[in-house]
Amino acid sequence: MIPQWLTHNRLYELARSGRRLTPWWGVIGIGVLIAFGSQIFALPISIVLFFLGMVEENTVNQPPLVSGLILSLVLAVSFGAMILLTWLWIRFFEKRSFVTLGFEPGRVFFLYGRGLLIGLASFTAIVGLLAPLGYITVENSNPEQVGLAALGGVLLVFFPGWLIQGAAEEVLTRGWMLPTLAARYRPWLGLLISSLFFAVMHGLNPNLSILAMINLGLYGLFAALYALREESLWGICAFHSIWNWAQGNLFGLEVSGQSVSGGMIFNLMESGPDWLTGGAFGPEGGLATTIVLLLSMAIIWWWPTSGQQMITQPVTTHQS
Template identity: 40%
Template structure:
């Protein structure tokens, strides 16, 4: 087995498989529940930090600033909690979450551009089919050159948010389950977990949930192939940023905040464009994600999945 491709799982190999079926099932449930608990603890810590900042700056900071604070501190709090849990409870090095140093910057940048490319292709499919069309105005947010400043500023928040979700799902949950049981089950559970995290979002439905799970599968096989999470962190952050602040489309049901370079509105079939959930809720996104999964699978070492 290629060491580079397997080390995402190898970092947690001491999580022994449990021979007793009942124990195995209970431990699996506990692992998923633990992920939720650690996330909640991180959110609480992040909320406290934001509360302190709000008290120190009593004036209204505006929606863009509040959004950035939430992305940075709520998700940042979760990332810190998972790192502390790995280091002090599981007694592992934080790098086993997928933070291996080899080609870290190169892999992140490569992933970032892949994320933008995948979102761009999804938008082009919608445009070509007439299900989306560009406009020059948007309600409550700047569009075009006037939006460049806030668009770049909110990228900081997306970097933290996307990176944190990858730490939780592909950096921790995927390898813990993969090492204890098997990698296929780990992909299914971690991808489903990722989808469930968005269950309360605006305009969520069956196809949006399918696409979110497909994104999880794509990110999982990409991370396994890379043997680290730098690439998927870049993909995830760029995907959200491009969706909301380059093309002006709702991000998993959340409205555009801060500004956008372009603004695309639904103009035809919402089955293709995703409607109010954003492009992640449409078949255009499904096509891109399925192709992405097949491409990564073609070039990965299949032994990793055993």
Template identity: 40%
Template sequence: MEERIYKKWKRITSTLFVISIVGTFIIPYLPNEAVLKNSIAMQTSLLSNSLIIFICIVIANKKLHGIYNTFNIGIGKGIEGYTEGLLIGIVMFILVTAGIYFTGNAEVESLNVQSTGLEAVPYILIMFTGWIVQGASEEFLVRGIIMKFLSTKINIFLSVLLSSILFAALHLGNNSIGVFALINLTLFGIVMGLYVIKTNDIWGACGIHTAWNFMQGNIFGFEVSGINVPTGTLIDLNTSGSGFISGGAFGPEAGIICTIVILIVIAVLIYQIFTDKQCLCIFKKT
């Protein structure tokens, strides 16, 4: 059973790796030279994260008693779970953007420093594959291995909190990082952990994470966790006005609007988990 699942994961991660490589080689043949250099750099950076997935799988399968028990996921419902996660991530970030924009704390970029609109679609699609890899790598590492391992030693909700704090700490080297940004990143990690508990599946968390970053960087043109992503965006928005509301230079993840949206999602997930007692049994101490 575990060997069969392990082989499936090898195929899945190999496919993601190949897609990212293909994307990296396609970018130089796209027409817009203004974003060419940035696109290659970003895609290469995201591509390197795919190696984390392979490392996680090897460690999990060899050291933590099998990949199935470690990741606690259902392969068969992967597409359904991932799609649901994508939709949730899209809705979440649309709410964040709407809150920032309609309070007057975001404006459309007047200088065309990157491709926008239909011209940017090829770059956007290629970057989407990179976000798939990046989102999955972080979720497999933090929720798939670290949170799962902690849950075998301590209370499940404490394992969610500690793994989320570690997740936030992974961003300490990012530009313009601050206390509020770290708080929101921790809260986002809690959303991911609770969603894994609710669904007994890591696919959905991967989908949410991918959609969240993709919407920030390549649909609305914001900084992604303090990182500028000038590789093409559908709409190029800049945070303005109050940094407390918009997140300032770090991007929306450091703003109070983001905090409010995430806290609402956390409240909904906690309610759903406690009304479905079976959710609390999926991570058992061993």
């Protein structure tokens, strides 16, 4: 049975509040331009760092506060531009406000705080699946980059770096693409295209595998269900941000195939089969993440709906 919150949702109504809705080919085309064009905004920072001899390969030896500041700045600028470009599109083409992306006031602190807790618990569950099997071990590392010595850099990377990065990808895919397509066409089309687009966004990441691509698509589907279940973007933005932070700066693992700077609380490494642990791509490329995502989606799907505000009006096709 398809739940009502999937077919009639507040996010769809917010998308329909503007003057027009972007067609599917425009959603994909503009989405590509925003996703990759926003990264250009960080180019001046990269050029300055290059001339200062502080390119990415050298940040591992920098003090955590320094490397954390660099990473946080790059993330904030490039992904902040992603949020800005998405807002400019809906403001001047669709003629609606930023709030309609799922950022309505009310229960903001509750939804965001709950998202942080669920996101941290979800990724910790992945580590918890691998550790008892002996597939997670502690890696020897520079003590200045781990634990309390790195705490300043670890916190700095989350705010504003990962906080903005996680929110930006959610704004583009679950805040704009998903409800726009669902409101103009059908909910299943919004779920499908936004999830596939999210996976393709990471298609150029190093050490990508087939299972990693599947998991990225599953994460996109999970995030879509999470946002629709809450009829808001606050919670999934928090979930996404702390999920990435936990991978790289809490547990010291690769984030979607990439090592991160800023130090770490624990420096762990995968020591089991790649199909289970994710190998060089990090846990997102392994079966342990597949299991956690599938269980999480099942919980969202069958969680009792009592007390949730539901939209009673049917979503109709909106032509531009």
